Amino acid sequence: DDGSVWADLTGDGLDEKLLLRADGTSVYMTQDIGTAKMRFDDYPINKMIYVVGNEQNYHFQVLSILLDRLGFEFGKGLVHFSYGMVELPEGKMKSREGTVVDADDLMEEMIGTAAEIAAEAGKAADMDEAEAREVARIVGLGSLKYFILKVDPRKNMTFNPKESIDFNGNTGSFVQYTYARIRSLMRKAEAAGYNIPATLPTDLQLSEKEEALVQKLNEYADVVAEAGRTYSPALIANYVYDLVKEYNQFYHDFSVLKEENVQLRAFRLALSEVIARTMRTGFSLLGIEMPERM
Known part of the structure; x- marks a missing residue:
């Protein structure tokens, strides 16, 4: 009703995801969708690997689904290289x-x-x-x-x-x-x-x-x-x-x-x-x- 844009991912066992705010500004997910397309447009790659910590597992699970739904064939093949956190003895x-x-x-x-x-x-x-x-x-x-x-x-x-x-x-x-x-x-x-x-x-x-x-x-x-x-x-x-x-x-x-x-x-x-x-x-x-x- 307020003009914001959402994706309903409840069918995938997830939640509803905001993609554009009511004032038309983007969120992290919107930017990742755009940069993913740009990377495939600008470089001769066949797979994209995101090297990001395991605290972002949910984010990249959602990104993969959204890219696939938007018709990008590379969506399902997206790889999140989810690495563990490094702690000190303290x-x-x-x-x-x-x-x-x-x-x-x-x-x-x-x-x-x-x-x-x-x-x-x-x-x-x-x-x-x-x-x-x-x-x-x-x-x-x-x-x-x-x-x-x-x-x-x-x-x-x-x-x-x-x-x-x-x-x-x-x-x-x-x-x-x-x-x-x-x-x-x-x-x-x-x-x-x-x-x-x-x-x-x-x-x-x-x-x-x-x-x-x-x-x-x-x-x-x-x-x-x-x-x-x-x-x-x-x-x-x-x-x-x-x-x-x-x-x-x-x-x-x-x-x-x-x-x-x-x-x-x-x-x-x-x-x-x-x-x-x-x-x-x-x-x-x-x-x-x-x-x-x-």
């Missing part, structure tokens, strides 16, 4: 209560913590100041990203800054340290004149651990495909962590550079190199850099 971050965390401050804190840990452990003793700062940046930001991305994105989680830079455990810094160790191994191999041949013999007698590592590497493409299909970077994060755990067990139990069998030594170097490359490409999909040394 509780949920709420701006009204003054516990909101600024992302820039958190990143600076993570970089500073990484630098302190490296200094205490003497890991940066042979680095100049610029390299030490760069490694601290890579490790600090990598630890932050990994700690959040290793969790199923749809679940709420608690982010603990101190736990995220633990060099022993399911952390980004643990993976980065293993990568740096392999890169150091490859530099030593090169200095010793050990080259990896273009082809390796197929009749090598491998241990169960080496065979398991090869099989684990073979899973990488399937894991990436599944992560894309389900919108879950956690699958990649946890795959890389499992690969690193298995490699560290292998590295502890078997010699690489000191292996006297030339062909077996070449295989183990090749295996190490491929594992390092897989770790780097997997982390690059998560936006995490790898340090050449730590």
Whole structure:
């Protein structure tokens, strides 16, 4: 009666949704309908994914129905990537209560913590100041990203800054340290004149651990495909962590550079190199850099 425009969604088990106020002004839903159409008009896309927290689940359920009713074929295919909320050990971050965390401050804190840990452990003793700062940046930001991305994105989680830079455990810094160790191994191999041949013999007698590592590497493409299909970077994060755990067990139990069998030594170097490359490409999909040394 007042000239406002509504959509009746009671048949879909929802409520009535306001689309235009009586004075003709729009609401969030109206704007999302318009921008959805504009995106499909302006860009050659076939699917649209909204990366928005789970507090907006109802909004995007309604948007999908409205777009479909308005005749837009992309309405039903709309994807709401509904991620969980991140909390601190002290509780949920709420701006009204003054516990909101600024992302820039958190990143600076993570970089500073990484630098302190490296200094205490003497890991940066042979680095100049610029390299030490760069490694601290890579490790600090990598630890932050990994700690959040290793969790199923749809679940709420608690982010603990101190736990995220633990060099022993399911952390980004643990993976980065293993990568740096392999890169150091490859530099030593090169200095010793050990080259990896273009082809390796197929009749090598491998241990169960080496065979398991090869099989684990073979899973990488399937894991990436599944992560894309389900919108879950956690699958990649946890795959890389499992690969690193298995490699560290292998590295502890078997010699690489000191292996006297030339062909077996070449295989183990090749295996190490491929594992390092897989770790780097997997982390690059998560936006995490790898340090050449730590």
